[in-house]
Amino acid sequence: MTSAELLCAREGLGLTQSDLARLLGNNAETIRDWERGKTFTPVRLAAQLAEVEALLEEATERAVTDLVAELRAMPRPRAVVYGEGERPQQGDVARLGVRWWRGVASKAKAQVPGARIGTQADFDAIDSEL
Secondary structure (H helix, E strand, O other): OOHHHHHHHHHHOOOOHHHHHHHHOOOHHHHHHHHHOOOOOOOOHHHHHHHHHHHHHHHHHHHHHHHHHHHHHOOOOEEEOOOOOOOOOOHHHHHHOHHHHHHHHHHHHOOOOOOEEEOHHHHHHHHHHO
């Protein structure tokens, strides 16, 4: 796998270097070095990326289904997402990353009329104006 192939695959999965490193059991500096061509990518990397992609597809499908159900049960359907600097501590969002979660929220919102997506600060500001 070339450095450009890795970069394209990672970006295609919607992962940051840190997210991919966490999923592969590496550190972000290693991913950065591979993507810059400073070091060669390991032979096993293509297979590992296929596993990550399968994990993401399964987790995304499950998370969208769960979030749609939650949103439909709410009187004012809202999905809370995280900013780039925020780091959830548990669950799939912590493991798969905030970008992944924002993608889940977007897919779920498309299935629930009137649903809104925002950070907790967004919703706090909206609620304080009501």
